[in-house]
Amino acid sequence: MSAKQQIERLRRELHEANRAYYVDARPSMTDREFDEKLARLAELEAAHPELDDPASPTRRVGGEPIEGFETVAHSLPMLSIDNTYNEAEVRAWAERVLKALSKDAPNATPKPGPKAKRAKNAQAESLFGDNDGHAPDDAPGVAFVCDPKIDGVALSLRYEQGALVRVLTRGDGVRGDDVTENARTIRAVPLRLEGDPPRVLEIRGEAFIPNAEFERINREREADDLEPFMNPRNACAGTLKQLDPRKVAPRRLGFVAHGLGAVEPADAFVRYSQVLETLPRFGAPVGGSWSLCSSVEEVIAYIERFDRARAELPFMVDGVVVRVDDFAQQRTLGYTSKSPRWCIAYKYPAERKTTKLLRVDFQVGKTGKITPRAVMEPVLIAGTTVRHASLHNFGLIAERDIRTGDTVIVEKAGEIIPQVIGPVLEERPKSARKIKPPESCPICEGPVEIELETGRETARRCVNPECPAQIREKLIWFAGRAQMDIDGLGEKTIDQIREESDIPLGHFADVFRLQNHRDALLALDRMGEKKVDNLLEGVQQAKSRGLARVLGALGVRHVGTATAKLLARKYRDIDHLMQASEPELRPKALTAAERKAHNIDEHALETGLGRETAPIFHAYLHSPAAQRTFKELRSVGVDLTSRDYIGDGERAAAPDSPFAGKKVVLTGTLESFERESLKELLESLGAKVTGSVSAKTDLVIAGESAGSKLDKARALGIEVWDEARLLAGLPQGARP
Ligand SMILES: [Zn+2]
Structure with a gap:
């Protein structure tokens, strides 16, 4: 296959995968496969700039950081929709609509034609059963469309001749921010429409963050010691306003269309339901659960049914948008000064309950951050029993005047994280007490540092580096599954060793010295021989996890798991990392002049660190504390070389890697590698490592005592x- 054919094929496959995932809701490829194909495509495109295409899926990874967002006028205003929280208002609105239409043009308002039928997708069918879409006799031929109201950020996507040319936020409705570069990274936003779209088509819709992705982002933020987002909408808005589009791409935003702006020719669509039926054919996703209703009773029934169904959806739906289907009727109804008369949003009330605030706990995190947490009388909210809620920080407690003993209003924000909204002042007992922020660390009594933003307290930290609470949290993190993965060293065991024995466990290196304390461990309550040996075996194995895992496990500020891995791709071991200059640690945040001054290649591997974070990490690396940590870890036998090393120099050669695009199977035991690290290494060199041998396998790497896979490979004539041979085939820098 020629490079051109390969490129076209990959673009087509990736495009179809996006479509299957976002438009048809039928994923056809795993994220991993997708990423691999994308990486392969990027390599081929880099080698063949003449085959460039602005609509290539690689263009979604995000361009250069921008200075700020330009505001641009909308071609048609993006109006907000009137909200209501009760059904009577929906009925009253529908009555006004019917009245205005029958009075205004009794003969010009057609009944919904035979084509006006409800969504034909499986989700809608299963959720709502059948619906024949007939118009009842009492209505003057007005059909309504009910659409789930997703809690996200409204965007207007402008397509000219099918190509995406500009994306604006709603802004003030008249002018919005140009977020084109960021929106291009959203895989659900087509870069080019399929089929035969109108020559100008502005698709309006909602960008959002699915719940699972929201939780992942918040876990990552907490690991990096950043304030978690309050709800998916905040997370989405924050993401779209990132100045660096490359930071937008990894957050998997969704998008669904829910309206149109300018369209040329103007008569391309006559009904909203037609828009919803047509957009998927252009490759643009619409919400799956829309429904065409022929009476206000059907609308109310939809709202009630959907309230039960929405909890099951993978994203936040906070209401239902109801609108008149027919565009001619919409024009007749027109607008008030702020919003269309042909449309109303019914919002489900956020579930709030009141309960009693019993006390406030102070938790000290691994970076010393002291977080207040409400302990309340248990209360059932949105289907779960809630005992604890976030109070975020002491600034917020003071601002909302929350006191112990108060009856407080608790809400499940974004229906995910419960939080205390505020006190019910009328019910405040005399005994209610103000919550005093701790003047010193509640665990070690060490001094605290207060962080302020515009005069309001946003964080309070224990600054004692030997704070036992921090050490405990750090050790739990260090031994955790995604870090050093030490079997048998969980939270309980760490506490037990620290509290019930004399075994030192205050430094990371102490973890590995546990091997010297077998007898003392055996003396502990509930620690049998089997349990102790399992723990010590886990400790032994953890020594060889490599640099990325160690860096990520230390819990250094700004170096989370992802950044640690990127650093380990760039530096072959801790010594090389220590030698890196501060600018070298943030290649993507360098100006051209800085790059030149420090002689840093423009293709230097990314690290995940930026202008603010790289100096902090650099200072940490060169602090006596860090020097001691690494020296001690090395002395107890922890491997500080990288398993992920690619190196700046070798990257250009990656397309020539003997493994690029090959399907590889590993079998048997190898001297120089652990199975998992070899897998990661080969994948970083472009291989696809699979579990079983088939005719599609390109290469089998067989170590000692390889069994049936090797036999099968021989039978199929696979290399x-x-x-x-493997050691000879690996690029220089990748050899162990
Ligand atoms: Zn402390």
Whole structure:
């Protein structure tokens, strides 16, 4: 296959995968496969700039950081929709609509034609059963469309000749921010429409963050010691306003269309339901659960049914938008000064309950951050029993005047994280007491540092580096599954060793010295021989996880799991990382002049660190504390070389890697590698490592005592490498 054919094929496959995922809601490829194909495509495109295409899926990874957002006028205003929280108002609105239409043009308002039928997708069918879409006799031929109201950020996507040319936020409705570069990274936003779209088509809709992705982002933020987002909408708005589009791409935003702006020719669509039926054919996703209703009773029934169904959806739906289907009727109804008369949003009330605030706990995190947490009388909210709620920080407690003993209003914000909204002042008992922020660390009594933003307290930290609470949290993190993955060293065991024995466990290196304390461990309550040996075996194995895991496990500020991995791709071991200059640690945040001054290649590997964070990490690396940590870890046998190393120099050669695009199967035991790290290494060199041998396998790497996979490979005539051949085949920098 020529490069051109390969490029076209990959673009087509990736495009179809996006479509299957976002438009048809039928994923056809795993995220991993997608990423691999994308990486392969990027390599081919880099080698063939003449085959460039602005609509290529690689263009979604995000361009250069921008200075700010330009505001641009909307071609048609993006009006907000009137909200209501009760059904009677929906009925009253529908009555006004019917009255205005029958009075204004009794003969010009057609009944919904035979084509006006409800959504034909499986989700809608299963949620709402059948609906024949007939118009009842009492209505003057007005059909309504009910659409789930997703809690996200409204965008207007402008397509000219099918190509995406500009994306604006709603802004003030008249002018919005140009977020084109960021929106291009959203895989649900087509870069080019399929089929035969109108020559100008502005698709308006909602960008949003699915719930699972929201939780992932918040876990990552907490690991990096950043304030978690309050709800998916905040997370989405924050993401779209990132100045660096590359930070937008990894957050998997969704998008669904829910309206149109300018369209040329203007008569391309006559009904909203027609828009919803047509957009998926252009490759643009619409919400799956819309429904065409022929009476206000059907609308109310939809709202009630959907309230039960929405909890099951993978994203936040906070209401239902009801609108008149027919565009001619919409024009007749027109607008008030702020909003269309042909449309109303019914919002489900956020579930709030009141309960009693019993006390406030102070938790000290691994970076010393002291977080207040409400302990309340248990209360059932949105289907779960809630005992604890976030109070975020002491600034917020003071601002909302929350006191112990108060009856407080608790809400499940974004229906995900419960939080205390505020006190019910009328019910405040005399005994209610103000919550005093701790003047010193509640655990070690060490001094605290207060962080302020515009005069309001946003965080309070224990600054004692030896704070036992921080050490405890750090050790739990260090031994955790995604870090050093030490079997048998969970939270309980860490507490037990620290509280019930004399075994030192205050430094990371102490974890590995546990091997010297077998007898003392055996003396602990509930620690049998089997349990202790399992723990010590886990400790032994953790020594060889490599640099990325160690860096990520230390819990250094601004170096989370992802950044640690990127650093380990760039530096072959801790010594090389220590030698890196501060600018070298943030290649993507360098100006051209800085790059030149420090002689840093423009293709230097990314690290995940930026202008603010790189100096902090650099200072940490060169602090006596860090020097001691690494020296001690090395002395107890922890491997500080990288398993992920690619290196700046080797990257250009990656397309020539003997493994690029190959399907590889590993079998048997290898001297120089652990299975998992070899897998990661080969994948970083472009291989696809699979579990079983088939006719599609390109290469089998067989170590000692390889079994049936090797036999099968031989039977199929597949190339087989032993360990020596593998070592010879690996690029210089990747050899162990
Ligand atoms: Zn402390």
